Amino acid sequence: MPKVLAPLLKKEILDLLRDPKILIGMIVLPAVLYPVMGAAMRASMTAAxxxxxxxxxxxxxxxxxxxxxxxxxxxxxxxxxxxxxxxxxxxxxxxxxxxxxxxxxxxxxxxxxxxxxxxxxxxxxxxxxxxxxxxxxxxxxxxxxxxxxxxxxxxxxxxxxxxxxPEVILNPLELDYSSVFRGEVLDVPPQALAGALMGQMTTTPIVAMLVLMFAMQIAATSVAVEKEERTLETLLTLPASRRNILLAKLVGSAFVASLGSVGVMAGLWYYLKMMNVAFESQPFEGLVTISSKDLALLAVALMAANMLALTLAIILAVFAENVRSAQALVGNLYILIFIPAFMLMFADIETLPVAAKYVLIAVPFTHLALATQHITWGEYTMYAVNVLYLFVWSAASMLLADRIFSSEKILTARIRWGWKRRTRGNEIK
Amino acid sequence: MASEQAVFVAKLTKSYGKIRALRGLSFRIEKGEIYGLIGPNGAGKTTTLRILATLIQPDSGEARVFGYDVVKNANRVRAIISYLPEEAGAYRNLSGLEYLKFMASFYATDESSLQEMVEEGISISGLEGRIRDKVKTYSQGMKRRLALARTLMVQPKLAILDEPTSGLDVIHAHHVRSVIKRYVEDRGLTVLLSSHNMLEVETLCDRVGLLHKGNLVEEGPPEELKRKHRAANLEEVFVEVTAIA
CATH class of the missing domain: 3.40.1710.10 (abc type-2 transporter like domain)
Incomplete structure (x- = not known):
C-alpha cells in the first residue's frame, strides 16, 4: 500500500463517521428503525x-x-x-x-x-x-x-x-410430496420450498438495493463535502497522486457504507424475525439455508456492483456544488437499481417483452439481480457472465473517474438543477 | 530537472470558454524571494497561482517550479510546494491537531519529523489551547490560521499563498506576516503571494508584479516602483498603471 494511502483512508473514514448526518442519519437511525418497527408491530399484534x-x-x-x-x-x-x-x-x-x-x-x-x-x-x-x-x-x-x-x-x-x-371418505388421497431442486430430491412440500425461494429471491435484491444506496450516498458525500467545505483544492495539491485520492475515497466510502449496511441488515433481520414470530411463519427460511459457497458468490457479485455504484456516485458528485446537490444527483441513479431489481423479483427475464428484456440486460445493475437468481438455481456459468459484465462496467467507470480526478474538471465542472451547465473557471480572480 | 530559480513562467495563456484569463504572462521568482502578485479582480492572479499549484493546466506557455514543469512533472512539483487557497477550509469533523497530523504525514519522512512539523504548526497557528477541539468549533480567523500553519509547517521550497491574511484581524494579520518573513529569512523559503492589501504587499514583498487583464504590466521592488511612478505608495502605482493599461 502506498505510504500516502493510509492517512488518506484514515481521514476519509474519520471525517465520514464523525459527520452527524452520516452517523445518525445513515448508520444509527436505519439500524434502529427496523427493530423499533418490528417491536412495535409485534406488540400491537400480540395485543390484537x-x-x-x-x-x-x-x-x-x-x-x-x-x-x-x-x-x-x-x-x-x-x-x-x-x-x-x-x-x-x-x-x-x-x-x-x-x-x-x-x-x-x-x-x-x-x-x-x-x-x-x-x-x-x-x-x-x-x-x-x-x-x-x-x-x-x-x-x-x-x-x-x-x-x-x-x-x-x-x-x-x-x-x-x-x-x-370416515377419514378415508373425507380425505381419500394420502399425499406424499417431495420437491426436486437443483437436481436433488428434497423431502419438502413444494409449497414450502416455493415460499422459501420466493423469500430469498425478494429479500436478496432488497438487501442489495439498500447496500448500493448507502454506498452511493456516502461516496457522493465524501467528494461533495470537500467542495462544500473548501478542502478540495488543498487536498489536490498534496504530494499524493490523484489515483490514491480516488482510491481512498472509494475504499473509505465502501467501509463506512458497509458499516451502515451491516446495521440495516441486522435491523432488517430482527424486524423479519419479529414479524415471523408474530405471524408464526418462516417465509425467509431460504436465506438462512443458503450455502457458504453461494454466500461467497453473492458477496462477489455485490462487491462488483458496489464498485460500480461507488464510482458512478463519485463521478456524479464531481459535478455537484455541495452535498445536497450531490445526493440529489446520485438519487437519479436509483432508478437503474430499483427497476431491474423489482421487475426481476417477480418475473423471469425471458418472459418479458423483447425490447424490455434487452433494455434491462444493458443496464449493469440488472446483472446483480440476475446473478442472485443464477446462484439460487445453481447456474454458475451464467452467474460468471453477470459478474464479468459488472466488473467490465466497474473498470470502465473507474477509468473515467481516474481521468476526471486527474484533470481540472474535478475543480471546474458544475451541473446546476435544470441541467444548466457552467464552469467555476468563469469566476476568474 | 531541479533549478535554483524558484518560479519560471513564460508566455502563459489560459481561457475559460470565451474569457481569456491569462494572455501570455511571463515572470520569474528567485529562490528566497517574497514575490507579490497584485491586480484588480479578474486580472488572473488566482488562475496563475492555481496553475503553479498544479490544480489547473495552462492552454499554452511554460510554467516551472524549481525547474519542474507544472504539467509534465506535477507530482514532483506538489512535493516541493505548499498552496494556501483564498478560501481554504479544513475537515470540520477532525480536531486541529488531527488535521495538522494528517497534512504533515504527506511530507514527514519519519515519526520525529512528523512531530516536529506538527509542533511547528501548532506554534504558527497560535491555537495551543484549542488544538484538540474539532475544527467545526473554530472561528473563521482560527481556521485561516490553521490553514496557514498547515501551509508553512511542512517547510516547502515554495509557498503559494492566495490572500494569506484574508479574514484575519489586524493583530493576527501582523502575526501571519511576521511568520512568513521569519520563515523566508530563517529557512530560505520562497513565497509567491497574491493580495488586495497594498500595505501588506509593500511591507512583505521583495518584488511585486502588477497583473492587469491577464498580463504583467509592471514589475519590480515596491520602493523602485514608487520612485519610478512618483507615487507615495503602491496603491497609487497600482491605480496609475492599471489606468494606463
Whole structure:
C-alpha cells in the first residue's frame, strides 16, 4: 500500500463517521428503525391477538342436539362463549349488549336435518365495532372453530351410514410430496420450498438495493463535502497522486457504507424475525439455508456492483456544488437499481417483452439481480457472465473517474438543477 | 530537472470558454524571494497561482517550479510546494491537531519529523489551547490560521499563498506576516503571494508584479516602483498603471 494511502483512508473514514448526518442519519437511525418497527408491530399484534381471544362469541342454541353441542364445544375451545337464553328476535340485541364479537344462531331441527341427509343452515353475525388486526384475528378464530366443528360433524354423519373409516371418505388421497431442486430430491412440500425461494429471491435484491444506496450516498458525500467545505483544492495539491485520492475515497466510502449496511441488515433481520414470530411463519427460511459457497458468490457479485455504484456516485458528485446537490444527483441513479431489481423479483427475464428484456440486460445493475437468481438455481456459468459484465462496467467507470480526478474538471465542472451547465473557471480572480 | 530559480513562467495563456484569463504572462521568482502578485479582480492572479499549484493546466506557455514543469512533472512539483487557497477550509469533523497530523504525514519522512512539523504548526497557528477541539468549533480567523500553519509547517521550497491574511484581524494579520518573513529569512523559503492589501504587499514583498487583464504590466521592488511612478505608495502605482493599461 502506498505510504500516502493510509492517512488518506484514515481521514476519509474519520471525517465520514464523525459527520452527524452520516452517523445518525445513515448508520444509527436505519439500524434502529427496523427493530423499533418490528417491536412495535409485534406488540400491537400480540395485543390484537389477546383481544381477539378475549372477545366472546354469543350462541343461541335452539336445537340442543348432539350435533349443535359439537359446534358449541368447538367454539368454547377457541375462546370465551356466552350461551343466550332469549327469544330469537332478541338475540342480536342481547349479544351486542353483552359486548360479544359475534352471534351464532343454531336453528331448531338442525341435528335432525343433518341426520336426514340434508344441509342445515346456521346463522353467524360478526359485529364490526372496530377495524384493525383484532377484528381480523377474531373472524379467523371464529371461522376456524366452525370449520373444525363441520369436520367433526361430517365424520360423525359418515359413521352413521357406512362402515368405512370416515377419514378415508373425507380425505381419500394420502399425499406424499417431495420437491426436486437443483437436481436433488428434497423431502419438502413444494409449497414450502416455493415460499422459501420466493423469500430469498425478494429479500436478496432488497438487501442489495439498500447496500448500493448507502454506498452511493456516502461516496457522493465524501467528494461533495470537500467542495462544500473548501478542502478540495488543498487536498489536490498534496504530494499524493490523484489515483490514491480516488482510491481512498472509494475504499473509505465502501467501509463506512458497509458499516451502515451491516446495521440495516441486522435491523432488517430482527424486524423479519419479529414479524415471523408474530405471524408464526418462516417465509425467509431460504436465506438462512443458503450455502457458504453461494454466500461467497453473492458477496462477489455485490462487491462488483458496489464498485460500480461507488464510482458512478463519485463521478456524479464531481459535478455537484455541495452535498445536497450531490445526493440529489446520485438519487437519479436509483432508478437503474430499483427497476431491474423489482421487475426481476417477480418475473423471469425471458418472459418479458423483447425490447424490455434487452433494455434491462444493458443496464449493469440488472446483472446483480440476475446473478442472485443464477446462484439460487445453481447456474454458475451464467452467474460468471453477470459478474464479468459488472466488473467490465466497474473498470470502465473507474477509468473515467481516474481521468476526471486527474484533470481540472474535478475543480471546474458544475451541473446546476435544470441541467444548466457552467464552469467555476468563469469566476476568474 | 531541479533549478535554483524558484518560479519560471513564460508566455502563459489560459481561457475559460470565451474569457481569456491569462494572455501570455511571463515572470520569474528567485529562490528566497517574497514575490507579490497584485491586480484588480479578474486580472488572473488566482488562475496563475492555481496553475503553479498544479490544480489547473495552462492552454499554452511554460510554467516551472524549481525547474519542474507544472504539467509534465506535477507530482514532483506538489512535493516541493505548499498552496494556501483564498478560501481554504479544513475537515470540520477532525480536531486541529488531527488535521495538522494528517497534512504533515504527506511530507514527514519519519515519526520525529512528523512531530516536529506538527509542533511547528501548532506554534504558527497560535491555537495551543484549542488544538484538540474539532475544527467545526473554530472561528473563521482560527481556521485561516490553521490553514496557514498547515501551509508553512511542512517547510516547502515554495509557498503559494492566495490572500494569506484574508479574514484575519489586524493583530493576527501582523502575526501571519511576521511568520512568513521569519520563515523566508530563517529557512530560505520562497513565497509567491497574491493580495488586495497594498500595505501588506509593500511591507512583505521583495518584488511585486502588477497583473492587469491577464498580463504583467509592471514589475519590480515596491520602493523602485514608487520612485519610478512618483507615487507615495503602491496603491497609487497600482491605480496609475492599471489606468494606463
Amino acid at each position: 391477538g389477546r383481544a381477539a381471544l378475549q372477545l366472546p362469541v354469543a350462541v343461541l342454541d335452539l336445537d340442543r342436539s348432539f350435533e349443535s353441542e359439537i359446534i358449541v364445544s368447538s367454539l368454547s375451545e377457541s375462546g370465551e362463549v356466552i350461551t343466550l337464553e332469549v327469544e330469537p328476535d332478541k338475540a342480536l340485541d342481547k349479544a351486542l349488549e353483552m359486548e360479544a364479537g359475534a352471534l351464532v344462531v343454531i336453528p331448531e331441527g338442525f341435528g335432525e336435518c343433518l341426520r336426514a341427509g340434508k344441509r342445515s343452515p346456521i346463522e353467524i353475525h360478526v359485529f364490526f365495532e372496530s377495524g384493525g388486526f383484532s377484528t381480523q384475528m377474531f373472524a379467523g378464530r371464529l371461522e376456524s372453530a366452525i370449520e373444525s366443528a363441520s369436520k367433526i360433524i361430517s365424520a360423525y354423519l359418515v359413521s352413521l351410514t357406512s362402515n368405512v373409516d
